[in-house]
Amino acid sequence: GAAPAAAEAAAARPAPQAFWITLAVGAAALALFYARLSFARLEIFKMLLASFFPLLILILSVLGSIVFGLATPTEAAAVGALGGALLAAAYGRLNLEVVKESVYLTAKTSAMVCWLFVGSAIFSAAFALLGGQELVETWVLGMNLSPTEFLILSQVLIFILGWPLEWTEIIVIFMPIFIPLLDNFGIDPLFFGLLVALNLQTAFLSPPVAMSAFYLKGVAPRHVTLNQIFAGMLPFMGIQIVAIVLLYVFPAIGMWLPQQLYGR
Known part of the structure; x- marks a missing residue:
């Protein structure tokens, strides 16, 4: 009936050939990049990974939780806050002063954004009413x-x-x-x-x-x-x-x- 047909339509579709070609070209370019790395460039690349890679994981975890339907944007913000706290702890920067400053800045930014929405709602209503x-x-x-x-x-x-x-x-x-x-x-x-x-x-x-x-x-x-x-x-x-x-x-x-x- 309709249920099996819907289930069959929702089944996973094979990736198109263009995807695999792009993946192969990207892998070849990455292999060529690593093959041409000198020792100095490798050290710089390692420093870049050490400083940027944790932040990249944090960004992907926040955006990924939204894209894949695991969290709403509000819940994803909580994921980002948790990830930021874990990164601060990993870098040895998590202390009471940092937490107090983060809470203060979060409250300040949230209040500013909320008042912007209040002002925009009043402006939009008055603009449409007039x-x-x-x-x-x-x-x-x-x-x-x-x-x-x-x-x-x-x-x-x-x-x-x-x-x-x-x-x-x-x-x-x-x-x-x-x-x-x-x-x-x-x-x-x-x-x-x-x-x-x-x-x-x-x-x-x-x-x-x-x-x-x-x-x-x-x-x-x-x-x-x-x-x-x-x-x-x-x-x-x-x-x-x-x-x-x-x-x-x-x-x-x-x-x-x-x-x-x-x-x-």
């Missing part, structure tokens, strides 16, 4: 934009907003203005969200504000100037722009995994 959402929708639809032109317009606006504002303000205040318009242009909200995420990363690397540059300046040696940081960030900003273009031209880059996991 007819602002309808005005924006009428204005955008009156421009007779194609989906591509709408995406370009929205991404340019978000890029400019990324200079003076943090990502939290943009997501909780300005995104509710754009999201109701997506149905009119037949744009997948997930695809739009991926474009926005890449766009914000690019905006944080872009002068004149480039908040990431100031973050780097705070931890860089004194002889490193902001101009040097800006110059070093420009190639990465170019890579981000290329990534946005590739994502738009080939949406499967960002949509393939969600489609496989959630059947979108």
